[in-house]
Amino acid sequence: MTLRKCLPLLLSLIAGSILWAAWPTSPLTFLVFIGFVPLLAITDMVKNRAAYFGLLYLALWIWNTGTTWWVGNTTVPVSGIFANAFNALLMSIPWLGYRIAKERMGKTTGYFALIVYWLTFEYIHQRWELSWPWLTLGNAFAGHPDWVQWYEYTGTLGGSLWILLTNIAVYRLWQQGRVQVKEGWKPLALLAIPFLLSLFAGQRKSVQDPSKGLNIVIVQPNIDPYNEKFTAGSAQVQLQKLLDLSRQKTDSSTDYVIWPETALFTQGAWEHELNQLPEIISIRDFLRQYPRAKIISGATTLRLYKAGESVSPTARQLNDGNAYDAFNAAIRIDTSQGIQIYHKAKLVPGVELTPYVHYFPFMKNLAMDLGGITGSYGLTPGVNLFTSPEKSSNVFSAICYESVFGDFVAQKVKAGANLLAVVTNDGWWGNTEGHRQHLQYARLLAIETRRWVARSANTGISAFIDPYGQVIDPLPYWKEGVIGLHVTSSADLTFYVKYGEYIAKAPVIFCILLLAYTIVLRAIRRQNVENNS
Numbered sequence: 001m002t003l004r005k006c007l008p009l010l011l012s013l014i015a016g017s018i019l020w021a022a023w024p025t026s027p028l029t030f031l032v033f034i035g036f037v038p039l040l041a042i043t044d045m046v047k048n049r050a051a052y053f054g055l056l057y058l059a060l061w062i063w064n065t066g067t068t069w070w071v072g073n074t075t076v077p078v079s080g081i082f083a084n085a086f087n088a089l090l091m092s093i094p095w096l097g098y099r100i101a102k103e104r105m106g107k108t109t110g111y112f113a114l115i116v117y118w119l120t121f122e123y124i125h126q127r128w129e130l131s132w133p134w135l136t137l138g139n140a141f142a143g144h145p146d147w148v149q150w151y152e153y154t155g156t157l158g159g160s161l162w163i164l165l166t167n168i169a170v171y172r173l174w175q176q177g178r179v180q181v182k183e184g185w186k187p188l189a190l191l192a193i194p195f196l197l198s199l200f201a202g203q204r205k206s207v208q209d210p211s212k213g214l215n216i217v218i219v220q221p222n223i224d225p226y227n228e229k230f231t232a233g234s235a236q237v238q239l240q241k242l243l244d245l246s247r248q249k250t251d252s253s254t255d256y257v258i259w260p261e262t263a264l265f266t267q268g269a270w271e272h273e274l275n276q277l278p279e280i281i282s283i284r285d286f287l288r289q290y291p292r293a294k295i296i297s298g299a300t301t302l303r304l305y306k307a308g309e310s311v312s313p314t315a316r317q318l319n320d321g322n323a324y325d326a327f328n329a330a331i332r333i334d335t336s337q338g339i340q341i342y343h344k345a346k347l348v349p350g351v352e353l354t355p356y357v358h359y360f361p362f363m364k365n366l367a368m369d370l371g372g373i374t375g376s377y378g379l380t381p382g383v384n385l386f387t388s389p390e391k392s393s394n395v396f397s398a399i400c401y402e403s404v405f406g407d408f409v410a411q412k413v414k415a416g417a418n419l420l421a422v423v424t425n426d427g428w429w430g431n432t433e434g435h436r437q438h439l440q441y442a443r444l445l446a447i448e449t450r451r452w453v454a455r456s457a458n459t460g461i462s463a464f465i466d467p468y469g470q471v472i473d474p475l476p477y478w479k480e481g482v483i484g485l486h487v488t489s490s491a492d493l494t495f496y497v498k499y500g501e502y503i504a505k506a507p508v509i510f511c512i513l514l515l516a517y518t519i520v521l522r523a524i525r526r527q528n529v530e531n532n533s
Contacts, residue, residue: 016062145469325378427459
């Protein structure tokens with residue numbers, strides 16, 4: 001009897017531990033196909049709703065904390081505790097919906113509801129201002145790009161669907177108490193078919209013209225973000241380090257030199273004054289030695305609003321009453337007087353953005369201080385792509401967290417990007433799984449879009465990633481270095497780039513219908529009870 005009472009708790013602990021163990025960069029990825037089986041069992045086993053929620057939440061909290069505990073590895077550790085606790089709470093919602101659907105409409109409809117609710121949750125979680133798609137289920141395969149070459153058709157949500165279907169099939173087989181041939185083939189088929197599709201997609205490599213390629217140099221300066229990067233008076237020293245490293249690989253054939261996030265203007269620089277700044281003048285002096293080259297660099301920029309202009313909700317006030325916005329930006333510099341500026345669009349909640357500040361303007365300065373500019377960054381659009389007409393090259397420079405948003409990047413590729421750059425500063429989280437997971441996720445981005453990825457990380461891991469997710473020439477974490485490579489470009493669009501998150505669109509519609517039907521069904525049953533009484 002005691003063992004029976006403890007079994008749900010044991011299953012909850014097992015579920016959380018399996019999902020944790022399956023996550024990148026663990027070699028136990030295959031466990032993700034059974035990670036939800038204990039939660040399915042708990043749903044059937046536990047009748048008390050409060051107890052069910054507690055066990056469900058415990059499992060999801062273990063998964064979140066085990067895989068992303070490092071988000072609290074900052075000067076404000078409580079931020080990580082809150083982030084993991086809150087995300088586990090959000091993940092509970094699809095499961096609570098599944099339980100309700102199963103109770104009112106039966107097991108089969110319940111399983112369907114779980115898939116619909118979970119995919120809807122992941123879809124929304126990439127689009128609202130509290131977004132945190134780090135634990136999108138399809139990201140579990142980031143360390144095994146050879147398993148998911150078919151992401152060029154489905155994106156990571158295809159992987160999420162694969163995991164959910166397989167877990168449900170395994171659980172239904174387990175419920176029978178013994179393996180039967182007539183049922184055992186279902187989970188095996190669900191496992192095998194995507195592997196075969198991946199093998200086919202991976203062998204179908206397109207032939208790209210090397211003459212249309214680009215010569216890229218990536219710099220990893222390894223500047224400590226806590227004790228060095230944002231220190232007053234160190235900007236020129238850091239710039240000289242970036243230029244000296246760049247010289248090691250840059251030559252007359254170089255097309256782009258890529259520097260990491262916030263490499264320039266850590267205290268902010270006015271966008272209308274960039275051409276007059278000593279940093280830009282020094283960079284152009286360097287580029288005149290290599291007139292074909294352009295530099296793409298992370299930067300902190302400031303935009304002053306002119307009198308009469310509409311001011312954004314994130315705008316700050318100067319002492320003279322004028323308003324301005326601060327941006328986590330990327331800039332493209334060449335020897336001309338033109339500077340292209342991209343403003344980061346996917347901001348980290350609580351660190352770079354106070355969510356829904358347009359509804360709560362008094363909270364706009366509450367974003368966490370991680371050096372440099374504090375408070376919410378601006379969201380006013382800059383350029384979409386960095387363009388170079390002479391080479392017909394269009395580069396999208398994803399800034400840090402943006403590289404986890406597959407659909408967002410796919411939209412940039414659809415707009416014409418034929419090379420992806422990722423500029424990031426993963427040193428905030430120390431030598432944890434954070435920077436390793438971030439690198440692995442970029443492999444999925446390459447597969448989804450079939451584009452080369454050039455990743456420049458301040459403290460590492462910088463690398464090239466080919467269109468099939470293979471990491472090339474990675475620079476070790478916490479070491480300065482520079483790498484160069486000739487990469488090919490392509491104008492071809494994958495099915496996923498063309499049609500985006502189509503896998504989620506049907507679940508979103510079904511989610512609305514299921515919720516409406518559940519409400520109506522509840523009202524009808526309540527009316528019947530009242531009539532009978």
